[in-house]
Amino acid sequence: xxxxxxxxxxxxxxxxxxxxxxxxxxxxxxxxxxxxxxxxxxxxxxxxxxxxxxxxxxxxxxxxxxxxxxxxxxxxxxxxxxxxxxxxxxxxxxxxxxxxxxxxxxxxxxxxxxxxxxxxxxxxxxxxxxxxxxxxxxxxxxxxxxxxxxxxxxxxxxxxxxxxxxxxxxxxxxxxxxxxxxxxxxxxxxxxxxxxxxxxxxxxxxxxxxxxxxxxxxxxxxxxxxxxxxxxxxxxxxxxxxxxxxxxxxxxxxxxxxxxxxxxxxxxxxxxxxxxxxxxxxxxxxxxxxxxxxxxxxxxxxx
Numbered sequence: 168x169x170x171x172x173x174x175x176x177x178x179x180x181x182x183x184x185x186x187x188x189x190x191x192x193x194x195x196x197x198x199x200x201x202x203x204x205x206x207x208x209x210x211x212x213x214x215x216x217x218x219x220x221x222x223x224x225x226x227x228x229x230x231x232x233x234x235x236x237x238x239x240x241x242x243x244x245x246x247x248x249x250x251x252x253x254x255x256x257x258x259x260x261x262x263x264x265x266x267x268x269x270x271x272x273x274x275x276x277x278x279x280x281x282x283x284x285x286x287x288x289x290x291x292x293x294x295x296x297x298x299x300x301x302x303x304x305x306x307x308x309x310x311x312x313x314x315x316x317x318x319x320x321x322x323x324x325x326x327x328x329x330x331x332x333x334x335x336x337x338x339x340x341x342x343x344x345x346x347x348x349x350x351x352x353x354x355x356x357x358x359x360x361x362x363x364x365x366x367x368x369x370x371x372x373x374x375x376x377x378x379x380x381x382x383x384x385x386x387x388x389x390x391x392x393x394x395x396x397x398x399x400x401x402x403x404x405x406x407x408x409x410x411x412x413x414x415x416x417x418x419x420x421x422x423x424x425x426x427x428x429x430x431x432x433x434x435x436x437x438x439x440x441x442x443x444x445x446x447x448x449x450x451x452x453x454x455x456x457x458x459x460x461x462x463x464x465x466x467x468x469x470x
Contacts, residue, residue: 181400181403182402182420185396186426186430186455191389191392192259200376202399204368208365218355243356254266254326260319261323268443268450270299270331271423279335295451297458299449
């Protein structure tokens with residue numbers, strides 16, 4: 168019973184950490200403790216250091232085949248550098264609830280990219296799900312309020328969607344590496360390469376972070392983003408995938424908007440408007456339909 172419960176708790180913890188990210192990032196950037204790019208480099212660099220620390224104390228050390236370096240670089244560029252830079256930059260411009268809902272389009276994009284690259288069949292049900300998801304994203308973007316500059320909200324939402332597309336490509340392209348190496352080895356390589364690739368873009372912002380001006384709330388927030396929302400979230404997610412498989416693990420992304428909305432209402436006092444509820448229903452339904460038949464096939468094959 169305990170063995171079956173722990174992976175579910177790990178995945179629940181992963182998505183709570185990801186949901187907390189939406190509010191913690193907004194707090195740090197809105198209060199000018201750091202910029203989006205500066206915060207992102209802290210996130211990548213510290214996670215890479217922690218993963219290398221684990222590697223140094225690990226009794227088994229996997230060697231990387233040189234033929235896989237190119238794929239590691241591409242996956243790091245898509246899944247770590249572009250993905251995370253656009254996520255934090257987009258989140259700094261839009262509402263945290265918008266970002267959490269738009270991130271649910273990731274499974275939809277995965278279906279499309281898998282159909283193009285892996286030649287997976289795109290059924291009518293999946294296609295209808297894609298249309299619903301796209302409709303939900305459109306409602307969310309067009310139904311914004313003027314609490315921020317309209318252009319900022321639109322640009323932020325676009326960055327979040329592009330981030331979801333990049334992550335979807337990464338998700339498909341990283342599969343061969345996951346079959347060849349352990350998950351923690353793959354993630355260590357991705358974050359290490361990402362720390363190098365992101366350096367030219369993030370260095371100026373990173374070195375200008377006013378560390379001595381951080382109050383206890385800012386220290387707590389950046390700890391949540393780096394330790395909780397990145398390092399622990401990735402490790403918990405790996406544990407869940409190892410014991411429950413990618414299908415069940417991926418379904419836990421649907422809990423993020425719920426946690427993000429609750430946290431945003433409590434901390435940032437963001438309102439839950441009718442258009443956000445409609446957008447959430449469309450996106451949830453679209454994601455469910457676009458992945459339903461695929462998950463059924465996978466579950467049958469696993470049995």
